[in-house]
Amino acid sequence: MAEREPVIGIDLGTTNSVVAFMQDGTPTVIRNRGSSNLTPSVVAMSKTGKMLVGQIAKRQAITNANDTVYAAKRLIGRKFSAAQTQDAVKVLPYTVLAGDHDDIKLQLADKQYSVPEISAMVLRELKLDAEAFFGKPVRKAVITVPAYFNDGQRQATKDAGRIAGLEVLRIINEPTAAALAYGFGKSVNGKIAVFDLGGGTFDVSVLDVSSGVFDVIATGGDTYLGGEDFDNRVIEWLVFDFAKENGVDLRKDRMALQRLKDAAEKAKIELSSSKETQINLPFISSPAGGGAALHLHKTLSREKLEELCGDLVARTITICEQVLTDARVKATDLKEMILVGGMTRMPKVVDAVKTFFRRDPCKGVHPDEVVALGAAVQADALTSQDSEVVLLDVTPQSLGVAVAGGYVRKLIPRNTTVPTSVTEVFNTSKDDQTTVKIMVLQGEAEVAHQNELLGEFILTGLRKARRGEVEIDVTFEINSEGIVSVSARDRETGLQQSIQVTASGGLTEEELKRIMEEQADLLLEARTGEELQTKRSELKALMREVEDLIPQLDKATQGSEFGQDAIAKAKATLENARKAFEGPLLSKVTESMDTLTRTISLFKGVLDRIK
Amino acid sequence: MPEMEKVDIPEERQKEILALEAKLNSNHFEVLGITAGATSEQVRDAFHALSRKFHPDRYHGRQLGSFARRIDSIFKRLVEANNILTDPDKRQAYLDANPFVRAAIRAATGTNPTLQPVAPKTAEEEARDAERRARFSRHPYLAKASKISEQLSKAKAHIAKQEYSHAFTLLNLATQIDPQNVEVKTLLNDVRKKAELLRSETDYKRGLDALNQGNEELALAAFKAAVNASPSNHVAAFKAATLLERNSGDIKEISAFAQKAVEASPNTVEYRVLLGRMLEQAGMKALAKKHFEEALRLGPDHPDVKKYVKKRWPF
Numbered sequence: 051m052a053e054r055e056p057v058i059g060i061d062l063g064t065t066n067s068v069v070a071f072m073q074d075g076t077p078t079v080i081r082n083r084g085s086s087n088l089t090p091s092v093v094a095m096s097k098t099g100k101m102l103v104g105q106i107a108k109r110q111a112i113t114n115a116n117d118t119v120y121a122a123k124r125l126i127g128r129k130f131s132a133a134q135t136q137d138a139v140k141v142l143p144y145t146v147l148a149g150d151h152d153d154i155k156l157q158l159a160d161k162q163y164s165v166p167e168i169s170a171m172v173l174r175e176l177k178l179d180a181e182a183f184f185g186k187p188v189r190k191a192v193i194t195v196p197a198y199f200n201d202g203q204r205q206a207t208k209d210a211g212r213i214a215g216l217e218v219l220r221i222i223n224e225p226t227a228a229a230l231a232y233g234f235g236k237s238v239n240g241k242i243a244v245f246d247l248g249g250g251t252f253d254v255s256v257l258d259v260s261s262g263v264f265d266v267i268a269t270g271g272d273t274y275l276g277g278e279d280f281d282n283r284v285i286e287w288l289v290f291d292f293a294k295e296n297g298v299d300l301r302k303d304r305m306a307l308q309r310l311k312d313a314a315e316k317a318k319i320e321l322s323s324s325k326e327t328q329i330n331l332p333f334i335s336s337p338a339g340g341g342a343a344l345h346l347h348k349t350l351s352r353e354k355l356e357e358l359c360g361d362l363v364a365r366t367i368t369i370c371e372q373v374l375t376d377a378r379v380k381a382t383d384l385k386e387m388i389l390v391g392g393m394t395r396m397p398k399v400v401d402a403v404k405t406f407f408r409r410d411p412c413k414g415v416h417p418d419e420v421v422a423l424g425a426a427v428q429a430d431a432l433t434s435q436d437s438e439v440v441l442l443d444v445t446p447q448s449l450g451v452a453v454a455g456g457y458v459r460k461l462i463p464r465n466t467t468v469p470t471s472v473t474e475v476f477n478t479s480k481d482d483q484t485t486v487k488i489m490v491l492q493g494e495a496e497v498a499h500q501n502e503l504l505g506e507f508i509l510t511g512l513r514k515a516r517r518g519e520v521e522i523d524v525t526f527e528i529n530s531e532g533i534v535s536v537s538a539r540d541r542e543t544g545l546q547q548s549i550q551v552t553a554s555g556g557l558t559e560e561e562l563k564r565i566m567e568e569q570a571d572l573l574l575e576a577r578t579g580e581e582l583q584t585k586r587s588e589l590k591a592l593m594r595e596v597e598d599l600i601p602q603l604d605k606a607t608q609g610s611e612f613g614q615d616a617i618a619k620a621k622a623t624l625e626n627a628r629k630a631f632e633g634p635l636l637s638k639v640t641e642s643m644d645t646l647t648r649t650i651s652l653f654k655g656v657l658d659r660i661k
Numbered sequence: 662m663p664e665m666e667k668v669d670i671p672e673e674r675q676k677e678i679l680a681l682e683a684k685l686n687s688n689h690f691e692v693l694g695i696t697a698g699a700t701s702e703q704v705r706d707a708f709h710a711l712s713r714k715f716h717p718d719r720y721h722g723r724q725l726g727s728f729a730r731r732i733d734s735i736f737k738r739l740v741e742a743n744n745i746l747t748d749p750d751k752r753q754a755y756l757d758a759n760p761f762v763r764a765a766i767r768a769a770t771g772t773n774p775t776l777q778p779v780a781p782k783t784a785e786e787e788a789r790d791a792e793r794r795a796r797f798s799r800h801p802y803l804a805k806a807s808k809i810s811e812q813l814s815k816a817k818a819h820i821a822k823q824e825y826s827h828a829f830t831l832l833n834l835a836t837q838i839d840p841q842n843v844e845v846k847t848l849l850n851d852v853r854k855k856a857e858l859l860r861s862e863t864d865y866k867r868g869l870d871a872l873n874q875g876n877e878e879l880a881l882a883a884f885k886a887a888v889n890a891s892p893s894n895h896v897a898a899f900k901a902a903t904l905l906e907r908n909s910g911d912i913k914e915i916s917a918f919a920q921k922a923v924e925a926s927p928n929t930v931e932y933r934v935l936l937g938r939m940l941e942q943a944g945m946k947a948l949a950k951k952h953f954e955e956a957l958r959l960g961p962d963h964p965d966v967k968k969y970v971k972k973r974w975p976f
């Protein structure tokens with residue numbers, strides 16, 4: 051291998067995303083083509099039918115509220131019927147629809163998209179930024195998700211990566227990534243806590259770090275607690291007062307809602323550095339049936355904001371308490387405390403954290419970038435042979451199966467280091483029961499239906515017997531990414547069934563396939579042109595080299611079986627390369643280049659030895 | 662060493678993986694390669710050190726062949742061990758359910774009671790200690806204890822030299838001073854057994870010597886004494902039985918010795934066959950058959966079985 055293929059780490063955030071890589075042993079953020087470190091996680095369809103992603107999409111949001119999607123991360127991997135989805139729909143200016151199997155579709159202009167497709171557009175934008183930076187294609191990435199994401203949300207994020215044309219090496223947890231970036235290259239030893247309050251999600255993790263090993267002891271969080279909720283509190287306050295004064299509900303007007311959201315976010319950010327701020331939204335509403343347009347002028351103080359959001363901050367602290375208990379650690383045992391996410395700039399949050407952990411948070415960690423940097427560290431650790439970093443991550447939520455009576459039997463408790471697997475024996479619950487339905491649940495509730503149903507499958511063909519006599523081994527497996535698979539085996543007959551659990555709110559395999567085929571066209575559009583041309587000429591050169599080598603090898607091996615075999619293979623490779631050369635796909639061209647390069651080095655090696 | 666697969670792992674590491682895989686069925690401490698009873702911190706340190714070598718991520722994207730499965734099962738096993746030993750409740754439950762692990766901990770901590778070496782005492786300290794001990798030993802309440810411990814230590818010294826009768830006397834004296842002392846009681850029991858065994862062995866050797874010199878009468882007496890001293894000495898019992906048979910002794914007496922030999926060592930074919938034959942001669946056919954069958958099961962090709970058992974029944 052001449053040069054290592056670039057691998058990137060991506061923080062796919064609720065409001066902003068960041069891409070980073072390992073530059074000579076130092077994790078470094080890659081600026082986007084607009085020279086900014088942060089790319090807004092916003093996707094829009096312009097009036098002229100152009101797909102816009104990032105800053106450019108965010109800028110036109112107010113004038114195009116209907117067709118601009120932001121905060122897609124709050125919806126990814128969720129079911130349409132879920133309470134949190136329904137809450138979100140109320141405050142989102144874009145159209146959220148139900149899909150065929152309780153999944154979520156988003157309407158942009160006249161087309162419907164799944165959530166992973168939208169996230170994939172953001173990912174593709176970051177991929178292109180990285181490719182522009184490296185000057186060559188980037189295929190492999192590590193993507194972060196909130197630690198408290200469940201299996202469905204992780205799968206959906208992975209799907210988004212695949213749609214974007216990335217091989218997702220690993221999905222890792224955001225607080226863990228932050229700890230990696232913090233501890234990388236330092237000789238940190240001891241327990242550290244990461245408090246990650248981002249745009250949409252909250253996580254807190256406790257890690258035990260010892261010379262390169264990052265061992266997550268406990269993690270907890272809320273996937274519906276973040277900056278967006280703080281913004282919504284401000285919006286509600288503005289809307290409520292405005293309704294009282296003017297009798298108009300501004301939320302009914304999508305454009306007004308988008309302007310309110312913008313203003314609320316801006317005000318919240320300003321109040322992190324000043325005590326008071328003005329909110330001015332002229333011509334926010336024109337009353338039905340004519341009359342003068344209405345304006346919104348308000349003053350928001352820091353105290354008022356803190357009052358509006360007090361319970362949100364309190365919720366984060368409750369979760370911190372739980373995690374420290376789980377980790378069997380006292381606040382005073384911690385060596386360091388790291389703050390991650392834009393929301394940790396809010397003075398009230400910092401105060402609450404300081405009081406709870408009884409220490410000042412660590413300085414020198416960039417709250418917006420640290421997660422992407424950590425993802426880059428992990429990407430490097432996975433692909434380089436000599437990395438010193440080992441990440442021991444945990445499963446954030448307990449896993450179990452529903453048992454008779456509507457209860458859950460937990461098989462893998464939360465905070466278990468992954469990968470892990472557990473097998474337990476279950477019995478039939480009725481006489482002559484020939485089928486069992488295995489419902490896989492994730493969550494902490496004792497009662498089955500209060501947990502997230504990850505999936506279900508049916509084991510049939512059990513022998514008829516009295517209740518309790520048929521024994522079934524149920525094996526749960528969680529891989530390094532927190533993705534779950536389950537298998538069930540009838541002990542007597544050896545009958546076995548397994549599933550890779552796919553949340554019913556996610557994409558089915560066929561859907562994913564269809565999207566990827568569609569995206570292949572999209573990819574092609576983005577690619578045809580200069581790059582394909584240069585690659586083609588490089589491919590041609592390699593083909594010529596192989597063609598030259600074949601007769602040489604033939605002569606040198608003197609018709610031996612090995613020689614003939616190798617030549618036949620090389621000819622097949624050449625034929626494939628010819629097809630790729632004529633075809634429109636860049637990926638095929640680069641693939642052929644790789645195989646040809648391997649053939650060349652093999653042939654040269656053989657020739658050298660014979661000489 | 663089996664031939665190595667062609668995989669992208671250094672050979673040294675492959676060997677380590679195979680070695681660790683081979684001991685995955687051991688107890689949690691052994692899997693982590695630490696002393697039984699190690700502290701939570703020691704467990705975690707060992708787990709981290711092993712994770713550096715055996716976490717599947719260390720082999721990401723490499724050609725692994727069968728090693729992918731091996732590494733996976735090793736790491737999962739390490740996680741299990743770490744989870745149980747670092748959680749006080751789970752550790753307790755594990756030890757309750759596995760008494761042999763608890764025994765291993767006792768053994769480990771017993772043979773190695775202090776982790777930190779004690780600094781050697783100065784002459785002055787030694788003198789002061791001796792003075793203190795002497796003063797305490799004169800105290801009436803402590804006198805008893807000091808007397809017992811003195812006798813105990815003397816008895817132990819005798820045991821080490823295999824002088825069991827001396828030890829026995831001393832310990833007997835000690836039980837008279839304090840009949841409740843558990844240590845003395847168990848040691849006394851121990852010594853009794855050891856003394857018996859020793860006596861039995863000496864008698865048996867005496868018997869063999871006599872046999873070599875052709876004095877069968879003396880030999881028989883010695884073998885009988887050996888069986889009396891320790892009923893578990895089945896070799897002596899068998900010798901006594903065969904000697905008696907050779908001299909056409911009483912069938913009942915021969916059966917009794919054969920019975921003792923079988924009881925002490927139920928899986929020895931010769932004893933079974935001998936007992937079977939004697940019982941048959943005594944007219945107890947059903948019992949005899951039981952022992953022949955057992956002998957046949959234990960060693961179908963044993964010469965005694967071929968000679969005595971197979972002749973009787975054409976199996």
